Amino acid sequence: MEPQTDIGPCDPNQADEATLAEYYELMVASAKIDRPHEPTTSYEAVIGRLRRPGPGAYTMRYWFAYQTGKVVGHMTLSLPMLETPHLASIEITVHPDFRRRGIGSDFLRTLFPVLHAEARTTVEGWWITGGSVGEQWALARGFQLTHAAVGQRLALQEVDPSLWAIEPPAGYRIQQWIGHAPDALLASYADARAAIHDAPLGQAVLESPEWTPDRVRLAEQVLRADGVEQRVVVAVHEGSGTVAGLTELKLPPYAKGVAQQQDTAVLSAHRGHGIGACIKAYMIRWLLASRPDITAIRTTTGARNVHMIRINHALGFVTVRSWVVVTGELSNLEARLSS
Structure with a gap:
């Protein structure tokens, strides 16, 4: 029975x-x-x-x-x-x-x-x-x-570092921070986060958040309270001083040795210049230089987002699972x- x-x-x-x-x-x-x-x-x-x-x-x-x-x-x-x-x-x-x-x-x-x-x-x-x-x-x-x-998974010690030697395109500079977006970039950073809505989600119902400066600050506060280190790398358009593209990475206190790559997004007006690959490569170099305890980065990408999958493969990521x-x-x- x-x-x-x-x-x-x-x-x-x-x-x-x-x-x-x-x-x-x-x-x-x-x-x-x-x-x-x-x-x-x-x-x-x-x-x-x-x-x-x-x-x-x-x-x-x-x-x-x-x-x-x-x-x-x-x-x-x-x-x-x-x-x-x-x-x-x-x-x-x-x-x-x-x-x-x-x-x-x-x-x-x-x-x-x-x-x-x-x-x-x-x-x-x-x-x-x-x-x-x-x-x-x-x-x-x-x-x-x-x-x-x-x-996808990137084993940091098993990949040729030259893959990450990508310079920013002309007219853009790179800026980085941990846990708190600079006030001067907060509004345009929130706008850039909204660009993730362009990522193909098929017919799934769940929607990405509607990012505002207040919502960004609240999310940062929650991550800090949970002991999560959030790293952000952005490409700033020199002409306007606004964020053109961003990539985010989380280091939860419980995930020893493994970082979690989060959203990467580039505003439509700034696409076609290699910004996505540049900021992701910068993030990898920054992580290697400051956190030698991290041995791998994990990320998830929509199967129809062939452009981002191609970028990840070019940076050394290997596809390990489909879901x-x-x-x-x-x-x-x-x-x-x-x-």
Whole structure:
């Protein structure tokens, strides 16, 4: 007889060490199946991501699934509070030894009343490995593929540094900072961040933030409070004194040795000059010179963004993973699971 599955909400910051250890075991075991070519992530990194998912205008909620008192599954719910207020983003992970037992569907059923109470009508799942059992499970329950992306990794000690010797184009200068944009560049930096909206996201519903100077300052404050070092490199247009392009990188305190490359964007009026490659190469050189403990950089790029993928490959990044986004209407998901 199949043991009963109990699903209950959890607070990662209040969970005891035994529960967190079981959660870590769940995530490592799942990664070995779903992402076999990636190195095992440390306990500190896995628990750090659980407890500090990063800045953003979201409400976060969490559930664990237990069998005989042991953690066998986990679900994260992200509720955007500004853009796309009708959307709910979810992540569901079930231990490989406990898959095909209905736990994932039980998670969804647990979620439905919560989504109705929050007036959410669309559900989106991110970070699903392309072609995996997770993708197959989602499609079988009424989700549809709406976006695809690739994960890329740069091993800093294994790449010829000459690839990063890229000078800024004429008429532009490079500026850098950690954690706090200069007041003189704040407005144009916020405008430049909005250029990420041009990045292809397929039919995925989740939208990039609408950046304003106040929102930039709030995001910086949240990162500092979480102990995250945020590095920014921008190309400044000499003629106007405004930011023409930017690239951002995060160094969370729990991700030892690995930096997380974030958004890179160039305003449309300044494209075609090699600014993207230049600022990313500058970021790599800066990181190497000041943080010798960092051995790798990870990034994610939309599969249709062939231009940025090509830039990353030219800088030495290697594609290590493909992942997909799935989207479903709440009413359709409920009907599928009730039939």
